[in-house]
Amino acid sequence: MATKYNLPASISLQRKIVNKLMTVLVIIAVALAIIPLILILGDVFMRGAPALSIGFLARAQNPLHVSSGGIANAIVGTFTMVGIAALISVPIGIGAGIFFSEWSNSKLSTFSGFMNDVLTGFPSIVLGLFVYVIIVLPSKQFSAFAGGIALSFVMLPIIARTTGESLKLVPMTLREASLALGIPRWKTVLRIVISTGKNGLLTGILLAVARATGETAPILLTASTSIYFAKSIFQPTASMTVLIYNYATSPYPSQQTQAWGAALVLILIMLALNLLVKLTVGRKIKGARMYA
Amino acid sequence: MRFRLLRGDVILKILLAAAALFVIGTVVGLAVELFLGSAPSLFKFGPSFLVGSKWQPSNNVFGAWPFIYGTLVTSAIAIVIGFPVSLGIAIFISEKLKSHQTFGYMLGTIVDLLAAVPSVIYGLWGVFVLIPLLKDYVEKPLNKSLGFISLFSGHPFGYDFFTAGIILAIMIIPTMSAVTRDVLSVVPNSQREAMYSLGATDWEVTQKSVLPYARSGIFGGFILGLGRAFGETMAVTMVIGNIPSVSSSLFSPGATLSSIIANQFGESTGVFQGALIELGLILFFVAVLINGLARILLWRMTRGKEIKA
Numbered sequence: 386m387a388t389k390y391n392l393p394a395s396i397s398l399q400r401k402i403v404n405k406l407m408t409v410l411v412i413i414a415v416a417l418a419i420i421p422l423i424l425i426l427g428d429v430f431m432r433g434a435p436a437l438s439i440g441f442l443a444r445a446q447n448p449l450h451v452s453s454g455g456i457a458n459a460i461v462g463t464f465t466m467v468g469i470a471a472l473i474s475v476p477i478g479i480g481a482g483i484f485f486s487e488w489s490n491s492k493l494s495t496f497s498g499f500m501n502d503v504l505t506g507f508p509s510i511v512l513g514l515f516v517y518v519i520i521v522l523p524s525k526q527f528s529a530f531a532g533g534i535a536l537s538f539v540m541l542p543i544i545a546r547t548t549g550e551s552l553k554l555v556p557m558t559l560r561e562a563s564l565a566l567g568i569p570r571w572k573t574v575l576r577i578v579i580s581t582g583k584n585g586l587l588t589g590i591l592l593a594v595a596r597a598t599g600e601t602a603p604i605l606l607t608a609s610t611s612i613y614f615a616k617s618i619f620q621p622t623a624s625m626t627v628l629i630y631n632y633a634t635s636p637y638p639s640q641q642t643q644a645w646g647a648a649l650v651l652i653l654i655m656l657a658l659n660l661l662v663k664l665t666v667g668r669k670i671k672g673a674r675m676y677a
Numbered sequence: 678m679r680f681r682l683l684r685g686d687v688i689l690k691i692l693l694a695a696a697a698l699f700v701i702g703t704v705v706g707l708a709v710e711l712f713l714g715s716a717p718s719l720f721k722f723g724p725s726f727l728v729g730s731k732w733q734p735s736n737n738v739f740g741a742w743p744f745i746y747g748t749l750v751t752s753a754i755a756i757v758i759g760f761p762v763s764l765g766i767a768i769f770i771s772e773k774l775k776s777h778q779t780f781g782y783m784l785g786t787i788v789d790l791l792a793a794v795p796s797v798i799y800g801l802w803g804v805f806v807l808i809p810l811l812k813d814y815v816e817k818p819l820n821k822s823l824g825f826i827s828l829f830s831g832h833p834f835g836y837d838f839f840t841a842g843i844i845l846a847i848m849i850i851p852t853m854s855a856v857t858r859d860v861l862s863v864v865p866n867s868q869r870e871a872m873y874s875l876g877a878t879d880w881e882v883t884q885k886s887v888l889p890y891a892r893s894g895i896f897g898g899f900i901l902g903l904g905r906a907f908g909e910t911m912a913v914t915m916v917i918g919n920i921p922s923v924s925s926s927l928f929s930p931g932a933t934l935s936s937i938i939a940n941q942f943g944e945s946t947g948v949f950q951g952a953l954i955e956l957g958l959i960l961f962f963v964a965v966l967i968n969g970l971a972r973i974l975l976w977r978m979t980r981g982k983e984i985k986a
Contacts, residue, residue, distance in 0.1 A: 396876070396878070400878055400881070401878070403878070403880060404878040404879055404880040404881070407879075407880040407883075407884075408773070408879070408880070410765060411765040411766070411768050411769040411773065412769065413765070414761065414762045414763075414764070414765025414766050414769065415765065415766050415769050415784065415788075417762045417765075418762060418763075418766055418788050418791065418847075418850050418851075418854070419787060419788070421791070421847045422787065422788075422790060422791050422794075424802075424806070425794060425798070425799070425802050426794075428802055428805075428806050429798065429802070432805075476696075477696045477699050477700075478696075479696075480692060480693050480695070480696030480697075481693070481696040481697045481699065481700050483693050483696075484693035484694060484696060484697040485697070487693070488690070488693070488694075493694060493697055493698070494697060496701065497697035497698070497700050497701050499969075499972060500700050500701045500703075500704045501700045502968060502972045503704060503964070503965055503968045503969060503972070504700065504703060504704055505968075506901065506904050506905075506908075506964055506967065506968035506971075507707075507908065507961070507964045507968075508907070508908025508909070508910060508935055508960050508964060509908070509910065510908070510910045510935045510938055510939060510957065510960070511707065511711070511908070511957050511960050511961050511964065512707075514711060514714065514938070514953075514954055514957040515706070515707045515710055515711065517714075517942075518710045518711070518713065518714035518954065519706075519710055522714075538703060541700065541703070542700070545696075545700060569683075569685050569686060570685075570686045570689075571685040571686050571688070571689035571690075572685065574689065575689070595793065598795075599793075599794075599795030599796070599797075599798075600795070600796075601795070601796060601797040601910070601911045602796075602910040602911055602935070602939055605939060605942075605943075606938075606939075606942055609943075626795060626797045626911075629797045629798070629801055630797050630800070630911060630915070633797075633800065633801045633804055633805075633915065634804070634915065641805070644801055645801070645805075648797075648798050648801055651795060651798065652794065652795070652798060655793050655794070655795060656790070656793065659789075659790065659793045663786055
């Protein structure tokens, strides 16, 4: 494939035409994917920019006088829930990931890895229903706590898989060298393997945080929403995504403008997290993707 | 000393195994809790829930068929448009740009960015940008010229199966194209060289040698994309109209399993809520089936070559 060569002159015209036609078609396919991306990003920037101001980022929502309202309570709510989710999913996800990589021959590891992949593919609304049944129903209370738990199930499989895949890239010779020096296995894993693969762990966490920040459905069912700053994590809490959902379906133009403003803030956060991953370490790790 | 060394190993292994067990426990717990949560509806309607076409919360009559139908129709539109496009992107990046890897990587990254856009922003864009566009420039002309076909009949107003399918197509492209790209990249070069040496054109090499070799992996990517289309919630909720209907027209409002949960869960109680959770239970089983199948196909294709998409 490396060298370019010329087709023999005797090749039939039909085959040449088909060949050219298919080249054109695959280029059209690429354009069909990139055009919507440009349109979406362009629209979010054009329509969101007018809503942005310091006040918009610093004030809580004000449904009666939307022009003087902001999205600060929603930003704080989103970060609170993603924070709670990270506290739960980071240790468990990294633990499971290490197990997938360092004990990759065990049956438990294979089966759990398979289940982890299945969990990655679950519709996030199913995770929301799950947390609604186990937490919101018994406590009769929508809360940031429940929202955080729901998001932790979104984050867990992403962290576990990225950790597992990146630790598998650590050369076996490093482990063997360490064990040959008489260092016990647990110390080899914690000190040698993890410190070599720590960029991969960071990638997994960043990807998971990005994914959780953009989630709507699980939060809608567990944290509901609110127009105030939440006083504790055990009461209904606003989030950027649910705010966009509510405002986008509102008949008031001023609320629609704020939906675009919030969308711009959200997409800037998402792009920043994704580019950070891409530019630093994500390239080497095959599992390091938002979805799939 | 020896015992102390061993004890550290055992403790670490137990802790890590517990984390791995937690993952399994989550999936099992999901199944159990969704069963319990849907009990009010599960025992009232039994298997007839799946085929019941009436969804009347005010009369406590519930059937899932309109939503299963809506999910199938929107996913079918998404696949019909999204799959060829994804395959095209993967062929372009891994075959045409084989000698320009940096450019291929950049292009792949740009397509991947489509996956970074949150679902709710697709919905927002769908409501304010895509719906007016599709309604005036696609749906109305199609309706006027081909309205005699039931697929394009009715009175298009934008909130319908068609719009939802188009949005889903855009959303599943990054998933399917990324997996297909990975799969094509593990096709050995000897496959291509053999065809070239027989005098084949670029396309003939791709069509007769690369794609057949990669077909099980490509099918895996196809299934994963289908899985995303089945479960996608917010964007669909915002553009589909959320009316439980079984209409043969693509320009009719409808609802999917996930969209109706997001749309109606807030105001539901009792049997109504049980029925919505049961829709979630259906989604759960579909997701297990689809993802399990896709992983097995991809695993067979790459056979331990560390390509897990």
